[in-house]
Amino acid sequence: MGEVRIGVYICHCGKNIGGVINPSRVAEFASKLPNVVVARDYMYMCSSPGQMLIEEDIKRHNLNRVIVAACSPRMHEPTFQGVLKKAGLNPWLLEMVNIREHVTWVHEDVPDKAEEKAKELVYAAVMRAQHLYEITIHRLPVVKSALVIGGGIAGIRAALDLANAGIKVYLVEKKQSIGGKMAQLDKTFPTLDCSKCILTPLMVDVARHPNITIYAYSEVVDVSGSAGDFKVKVRLKPTYVDWSKCTGCGYCTERCPARAPREFDEGLGTRKAIYFDFPQAVPRRPVIDPKYCLWFTKGICRACEKLCPVGAIDFNQKDRYIELNVGAIIVATGYELYDMTKLREYGYGKYKNVITGLQLERLSDADGPTKGKIVRLSDGKEPETVAIVLCAGSRDEKHVRYCCRFGCAAAIKHIYYVKHSVPEAKVFVLYTDIRAFGKGYEEFYQRLRGMDDVYFIRGRPAEIFEAKDGSLIFDVFDSNTGQLLSIKADLVVLESAVVPPKDWESLRRMLKISCDPGGFALELHPKLRPFETTADGIFLAGAIQGPKDIPDTVAHAAAAAAAAIGFLSKGEVESTPYLAVVNEDLCSGCGLCASVCPFDAIEIKEEGGRRIAKVNVIRCKGCGACAATCPSGAMQQNYFTDTQIVSEVSALAGGAK
Amino acid sequence: MGERFEPRIVVFACNWCSYAGIDLAGVSRIKYPHNVRIVKVMCSGRVHPEMVLKALVDGADGVLITGCHPGDCHYISGNYKTMRRYLLLRKLLRQLGLEERVRLEWISASEGDRWAKVATDFVEHIRRLGPLRLKEVMSAE
Numbered sequence: 001m002g003e004v005r006i007g008v009y010i011c012h013c014g015k016n017i018g019g020v021i022n023p024s025r026v027a028e029f030a031s032k033l034p035n036v037v038v039a040r041d042y043m044y045m046c047s048s049p050g051q052m053l054i055e056e057d058i059k060r061h062n063l064n065r066v067i068v069a070a071c072s073p074r075m076h077e078p079t080f081q082g083v084l085k086k087a088g089l090n091p092w093l094l095e096m097v098n099i100r101e102h103v104t105w106v107h108e109d110v111p112d113k114a115e116e117k118a119k120e121l122v123y124a125a126v127m128r129a130q131h132l133y134e135i136t137i138h139r140l141p142v143v144k145s146a147l148v149i150g151g152g153i154a155g156i157r158a159a160l161d162l163a164n165a166g167i168k169v170y171l172v173e174k175k176q177s178i179g180g181k182m183a184q185l186d187k188t189f190p191t192l193d194c195s196k197c198i199l200t201p202l203m204v205d206v207a208r209h210p211n212i213t214i215y216a217y218s219e220v221v222d223v224s225g226s227a228g229d230f231k232v233k234v235r236l237k238p239t240y241v242d243w244s245k246c247t248g249c250g251y252c253t254e255r256c257p258a259r260a261p262r263e264f265d266e267g268l269g270t271r272k273a274i275y276f277d278f279p280q281a282v283p284r285r286p287v288i289d290p291k292y293c294l295w296f297t298k299g300i301c302r303a304c305e306k307l308c309p310v311g312a313i314d315f316n317q318k319d320r321y322i323e324l325n326v327g328a329i330i331v332a333t334g335y336e337l338y339d340m341t342k343l344r345e346y347g348y349g350k351y352k353n354v355i356t357g358l359q360l361e362r363l364s365d366a367d368g369p370t371k372g373k374i375v376r377l378s379d380g381k382e383p384e385t386v387a388i389v390l391c392a393g394s395r396d397e398k399h400v401r402y403c404c405r406f407g408c409a410a411a412i413k414h415i416y417y418v419k420h421s422v423p424e425a426k427v428f429v430l431y432t433d434i435r436a437f438g439k440g441y442e443e444f445y446q447r448l449r450g451m452d453d454v455y456f457i458r459g460r461p462a463e464i465f466e467a468k469d470g471s472l473i474f475d476v477f478d479s480n481t482g483q484l485l486s487i488k489a490d491l492v493v494l495e496s497a498v499v500p501p502k503d504w505e506s507l508r509r510m511l512k513i514s515c516d517p518g519g520f521a522l523e524l525h526p527k528l529r530p531f532e533t534t535a536d537g538i539f540l541a542g543a544i545q546g547p548k549d550i551p552d553t554v555a556h557a558a559a560a561a562a563a564a565i566g567f568l569s570k571g572e573v574e575s576t577p578y579l580a581v582v583n584e585d586l587c588s589g590c591g592l593c594a595s596v597c598p599f600d601a602i603e604i605k606e607e608g609g610r611r612i613a614k615v616n617v618i619r620c621k622g623c624g625a626c627a628a629t630c631p632s633g634a635m636q637q638n639y640f641t642d643t644q645i646v647s648e649v650s651a652l653a654g655g656a657k
Numbered sequence: 658m659g660e661r662f663e664p665r666i667v668v669f670a671c672n673w674c675s676y677a678g679i680d681l682a683g684v685s686r687i688k689y690p691h692n693v694r695i696v697k698v699m700c701s702g703r704v705h706p707e708m709v710l711k712a713l714v715d716g717a718d719g720v721l722i723t724g725c726h727p728g729d730c731h732y733i734s735g736n737y738k739t740m741r742r743y744l745l746l747r748k749l750l751r752q753l754g755l756e757e758r759v760r761l762e763w764i765s766a767s768e769g770d771r772w773a774k775v776a777t778d779f780v781e782h783i784r785r786l787g788p789l790r791l792k793e794v795m796s797a798e
Binding site: 072073074098100101102103105106107109110113114116117120121124509512514515516517522534535578596598599621622623624625627628629637640645646648649650652653654655 | 680683684691702705713715717730732733735738
């Protein structure tokens with residue numbers, strides 16, 4: 001490339017950088033460094049005039065290296081790479097220096113030291129930039145299909161959007177039916193829509209869509225490959241019913257004599273050993289639960305087999321595995337409720353009349369264990385007094401620190417359930433704060449709060465005790481009025497905290513995506529890229545990214561689908577710029593690089609009578625493990641060669657002269 | 658006693674977890690000592706032991722290697738490789754009396770506060786140890 005000609009640009013970022021250090025002094029310092037042809041400072045380097053400034057300089061001064069000292073490269077590296085590209089330079093001749101996140105935002109109390117640090121970082125970048133070179137990006141075709149993991153409202157919405165855009169979708173759901181938590185709800189806030197009435201048409205759309213294949217009662221067991229070309233292994237759990245023969249008539253489920261606790265009712269009601277999750281199940285194909293089936297437990301019965309008009313029962317079914325090839329993956333595995341038995345002072349699991357909000361949904365639902373009547377579980381009597389406890393486990397250092405984001409609105413809705421079922425009942429709402437933030441939530445809150453015999457108490461209950469008649473007694477300090485109240489309630493409803501699903505951790509590791517302190521999937525950026533992950537081609541939909549109510553979940557899922565559609569319709573993926581590259585003259589073919597490669601991207605091949613390492617540009621993800629292992633320096637990593645890193649390290653260790 | 662000793666510390670940070678965590682400390686305006694200088698690598702598994710030694714020889718008083726928590730590596734197993742290399746490197750450093758100068762820490766992308774604590778602790782630790790002066794020693798011969 002001949003002579004190195006560097007341009008250095010120091011951004012003020014308004015007062016973010018310029019309010020702490022003097023960017024002109026840093027630019028002046030930079031102008032004297034080796035091979036620096038031009039050095040400038042500017043108010044907003046990322047603005048159009050800022051970008052134009054660089055572009056013109058590249059042309060005027062014939063620059064072949066550009067250093068921008070500004071915010072984190074995680075923010076604007078692509079912006080400035082675009083400037084280089086526009087000016088006809090290879091974008092990897094850009095070097096960014098992070099003087100905002102790493103300097104002025106954290107050292108504003110010591111501005112002199114901050115400026116010194118900024119200068120040193122610029123110096124190291126100049127030393128490193130001497131060794132930058134052009135990088136070629138390889139382009140590869142993408143498989144135009146997507147996997148959606150989880151068939152709740154998030155997965156349903158994402159699958160439909162993808163399918164409508166002409167993309168083949170595989171929807172994997174671990175339960176018998178898609179529908180998720182939303183199917184278990186009786187009504188939705190703040191409109192009081194019947195939850196299933198708005199959900200089930202979408203479920204039917206999914207089932208009928210020519211571009212969607214549902215794998216219910218299945219789970220993802222292995223993910224390999226990479227963005228644009230994932231290989232996914234799915235386990236189809238044995239249902240003991242041949243779904244290809246079954247017509248969903250339901251005769252078997254009516255006649256089965258064995259009963260089991262019904263998961264769909266949160267353990268309150270019962271179902272048969274051969275069952276659908278709920279009447280509107282999609283797919284409408286039953287499964288046999290071997291834990292309760294009389295044939296599996298006692299070797300008798302087989303009534304379903306005898307009665308099935310199409311001979312679909314198959315007691316010998318085993319696990320089956322299928323392999324899918326998809327370009328993108330949408331993770332929509334949703335949430336679970338925090339285990340309420342951990343809140344021992346509330347006596348959940350010990351006292352029959354202490355239930356969760358989701359159990360109240362089941363009591364209120366016509367398909368629930370009480371056919372929609374809200375009663376005390378101990379004796380089936382109508383409750384005269386109901387206490388609704390918010391933040392049960394949420395916003396609590398001992399349990400879950402974050403807010404569940406739907407407990408408040410759900411509690412307000414639950415007032416309605418109680419008052420609708422038992423109009424004369426007294427309702428106490430024990431809250432920490434009422435966060436009625438969504439559209440129409442505040443109005444909903446005001447409407448329900450104004451009802452007769454509804455009392456809002458700002459405080460959490462102390463220990464709950466059970467009276468002989470099954471009612472519950474507790475004290476609560478109302479911090480609004482400064483009074484200690486003693487309450488006797490027939491039913492206590494806990495608006496539970498929300499956590500990621502139990503089996504999420506293993507899936508997360510298969511997908512190689514990070515998690516936040518609560519265990520939820522970590523998004524690429526909390527504000528700007530909340531539905532993407534650090535793994536290319538893997539997107540997040542709904543509560544697996546963090547607790548969400550239905551409107552937010554649907555918006556999030558649609559956004560994830562749009563991002564996936566964008567990714568898939570580009571038609572090709574680009575190889576990582578940070579590829580491993582071999583200097584074949586130095587390579588001895590020892591194979592150490594291949595042994596440390598986590599992606600199986602390096603092969604040792606015979607060529608011209610000797611062994612040489614060859615890198616697969618599709619598989620290489622650019623970690624650089626091979627380069628760190630190579631004993632002869634033959635294996636290098638683009639943009640992070642030994643020379644590039646060492647020149648930076650050396651400059652930082654020695655300080656700017 | 659003259660001025661307070663301000664150690665010079667080189668930090669290797671992986672792009673996906675630690676660099677993002679360090680950025681988060683910035684975004685959240687969590688203060689920590691200015692002495693740390695960050696070198697970005699895509700994965701902590703890229704850090705060759707010679708790079709660590711080079712930093713010490715060229716004037717750093719301490720080196721911090723940071724990566725994703727075990728099990729969280731963006732490249733599946735890079736941080737395990739880092740850990741194994743680090744343990745071997747420590748054996749060598751022990752012989753040279755430099756064991757206390759190098760540390761490996763896991764910082765996730767959401768741990769801006771933890772990064773600030775790790776940086777503060779390490780700077781104080783190196784400050785107590787005093788300057789390394791390996792560069793002067795080496796150039797004096």
